[in-house]
Every structure is written in C-alpha cells, then in structure tokens.
Amino acid sequence: MTDSVDDAELPFDDGASKQEKIEALQERLDVLEEQNEEMRDELLDANAENNKYQQKLERLSHENKKLKQSPLFVATVQELNDEGAIIKQHGNNQEALTEVTEEMHEDLEPGARVAVNNSLSVVKRLDDEADVRAKVMQVEQNPDVGYEDIGGLDEQLREVRETVEMPMENPELFDSVGIKPPSGVLLYGPPGTGKTMMAKAVAAQTDATFIKMAGSELVHKFIGEGAKLVRDLFQVARDHEPAVVFIDEIDAIASKRTDSKTSGDAEVQRTMMQLLSEMDGFDERGDIRIIAATNRFDMLDRAILRPGRFDRLIEVPKPDEVGREQIFEIHTRGMNLADDVDLGTLARETDELSGADVKAICTEAGMYAIRDDREEITMEDFRRAEKKLEQSDTDAGEVSKTFA
Numbered sequence: 001m002t003d004s005v006d007d008a009e010l011p012f013d014d015g016a017s018k019q020e021k022i023e024a025l026q027e028r029l030d031v032l033e034e035q036n037e038e039m040r041d042e043l044l045d046a047n048a049e050n051n052k053y054q055q056k057l058e059r060l061s062h063e064n065k066k067l068k069q070s071p072l073f074v075a076t077v078q079e080l081n082d083e084g085a086i087i088k089q090h091g092n093n094q095e096a097l098t099e100v101t102e103e104m105h106e107d108l109e110p111g112a113r114v115a116v117n118n119s120l121s122v123v124k125r126l127d128d129e130a131d132v133r134a135k136v137m138q139v140e141q142n143p144d145v146g147y148e149d150i151g152g153l154d155e156q157l158r159e160v161r162e163t164v165e166m167p168m169e170n171p172e173l174f175d176s177v178g179i180k181p182p183s184g185v186l187l188y189g190p191p192g193t194g195k196t197m198m199a200k201a202v203a204a205q206t207d208a209t210f211i212k213m214a215g216s217e218l219v220h221k222f223i224g225e226g227a228k229l230v231r232d233l234f235q236v237a238r239d240h241e242p243a244v245v246f247i248d249e250i251d252a253i254a255s256k257r258t259d260s261k262t263s264g265d266a267e268v269q270r271t272m273m274q275l276l277s278e279m280d281g282f283d284e285r286g287d288i289r290i291i292a293a294t295n296r297f298d299m300l301d302r303a304i305l306r307p308g309r310f311d312r313l314i315e316v317p318k319p320d321e322v323g324r325e326q327i328f329e330i331h332t333r334g335m336n337l338a339d340d341v342d343l344g345t346l347a348r349e350t351d352e353l354s355g356a357d358v359k360a361i362c363t364e365a366g367m368y369a370i371r372d373d374r375e376e377i378t379m380e381d382f383r384r385a386e387k388k389l390e391q392s393d394t395d396a397g398e399v400s401k402t403f404a
C-alpha cells in the first residue's frame, strides 16, 4: 500500500512561493486523479472477471452436488398407519417400516411408488409405472430417417442391413442356407457418429417399430426397476412386432464386473442378467431385432458378446474426409448456400470432427446468416461456426481440467 495522504511528502520546498506551491499541488492532484481513474478501471475489470468465475463456480458446485447425491431406491407403499408407512423395495423385495412426515403421509396411499434414500426414508412420490416406461422407452412407429441421410458409413450400413434387415425381410434365405442370423448387433465408436441414426434407418426401411432405451437411464434413474424395465422393453417389442430394439449406452448395464458389492452394482448385475436371459430365450427368426450401441467398448462384460447374444460387432468410427464431405452435403441439402461455399474445403478443414459436429456447424452457420438478416449462407458463416465449435470444445476442456 502507498502512504496515507497525511504521510505523503509535499511536492515543494519550504521556501517555495505560494504560487509555486499551488502549481505543484495541482500537478500532484492531476497525477493522482489519473492514477485513481486507472485503478478504478482495473477494479471494474477485476470485478467483472470475479463475477464470471463466481458464476462458473456456482454452476460447477451445483453439478458437483448433483453428482454426489446418493442414488435413490424405488419402493412401493404397502400400508399406511399411525407409525408411518410399510414399504417394499423393488429389486430385493425387502419390507420395512419407515417414518413419513405429515405432508408426505397425506400424499401417499397403498400402492404408490416412492423413492427412498439409503436409510429408507421416503424422499418423494414417483410417477406411475406407465409414465416411467414412457420416460425410459422411446417408441417410434415410423422413424423419419433413411439410409440416404447417413454419410460416410457405407461399409457399416451394408453390414447392418445384412444382419438386421435381411433376416427380417427374407428369413427364408437363412433357412435355406441353414444358418442363424446374428441375434444382436453391437455398434461401437465415439459419440455422435450415427449409431442411433443407423438403427432408426433400418427400422424405417423394414417398417418396424423403433424402440429405444438408454442403459444409463435404466440404472441411474430407476434403481430397483432395471430388470423389470428390461422385461417390459421386450414385452413392448413383442406387442409391436416387427420391431427394432435399440439399447443405447449398453455399457451402463453391461460393464465388466467390479469387485465391490454395493447394492447399486448388484442392481446393475440383475438388469444385465435379465437382458441376457431375454436374448437367450429369443427366437432369432422372430420379428424383433436388437441393436445396442456403446462409446465404451473396452468396458463391456464379455458375457454379452458370446455367440447368440451381441455376436456381430460393427465399429462406427469418426468420418474421414470423404465421409465428412458427404455429411456436409446431407446437412446442407435444404440450405440456401452462396456460390463461394465449398464443402470439399470444409471437409478438409474439419479433421477429427464427428457427424454430429458437422451437423452442428451447418446449423450454426445458418444462425449467423439469420442474425445478419441474410437468406444465403456464405463460406464465412461456416468458418465462424467452425471456430465457435472449436472454442466451445476448448472451454469445456478447460473447465474439466480446472476442476478435475
């Protein structure tokens, strides 16, 4: 810190005239005012920076808290009495008497589904079963995706068609040759490369219902119900034959066994066992095909890769330059492009990007044109969109590094 005003040395000698003293003091005042101004600017900048970090911190603390929250278990209320509620946990069928608050008591009735914490206190009432099914299962009668909407995956598409489409459309081919088509097909590769799209396209091509379930939702959101939801999934598929069942993020229910014996792990195991038994009891020539997808092939429990289960593995990599150009063409089909737009150049410049990234660039480029009140999208719009995507990837990387 600088000295206080009282301690500051006077900017003139004792013998100076009054006029000289006034001038010297005025000069000092000007300098101090200028310094004051500069410091105020710096303070404002620092405040703004501080605000930014504060917001980032709050967001991350919130996410952190969410991640740390222990999972809740699902139970059904059997009976309500003056002492509280008798609940039966899903999964292990254990019954317990637990206290409930007065407000909660009013909200409950026998048969209600509730979420309980580790000490079996009722935390909240849950939606009915039918709603849960609707949330974890996405059922689409006619997915609006065709093979022509998928770029750069010709070889993978050929394999998917051979293993999923052919047995559905021409089962007699397999009969006459005397081989069984693969039961399940596993697509593996980085996120956003078109795995879901391929499953939807093959369902659309075969006029099958597309039924999607995400492995992570099964085990993280609805603990105690995983195995039952898998049973439900196959029942829904039977009710909608022909059907393509798509299990996304299968690693969440079929990862290598861990040594820990927590109830969460046991629950995941039960869910996986249910899936395996559904697949084993399956008539391969039935009108239900199963496609699973994962970004974490290395994590998978080999049990699911045994013959008769997911025995056809198809790698879905990030697109190469030719693939990227095709994907740019697909996603710019309906766009009003200016003459200077060169998709080949864009494909060359976007090494390492996934199909989903390419789509994001096209959409963002369109947004730049809209913001500038133009109807045509220019090469410059695409370049800005590319930069923006790169920037958001860097920011995301930095945040995760800082708070790792």
Ligand SMILES: Nc1ncnc2c1ncn2[C@@H]1O[C@H](COP(=O)(O)OP(=O)(O)OP(=O)(O)O)[C@@H](O)[C@H]1O
Residues within 6 Å of the ligand: 149, 150, 151, 152, 153, 190, 191, 192, 193, 194, 195, 196, 197, 198, 248, 293, 294, 295, 327, 330, 354, 355, 356, 357, 359
């Ligand atoms: N090969 C591709 N051709 C055309 N569009 C693609 C391709 N890959 C991805 N996309 C675009 O990205 C979006 C997301 O792709 P999709 O959901 O199929 O990826 P995914 O591999 O299933 O990803 P995730 O592993 O994250 O579930 C698609 O809806 C599509 O618009």
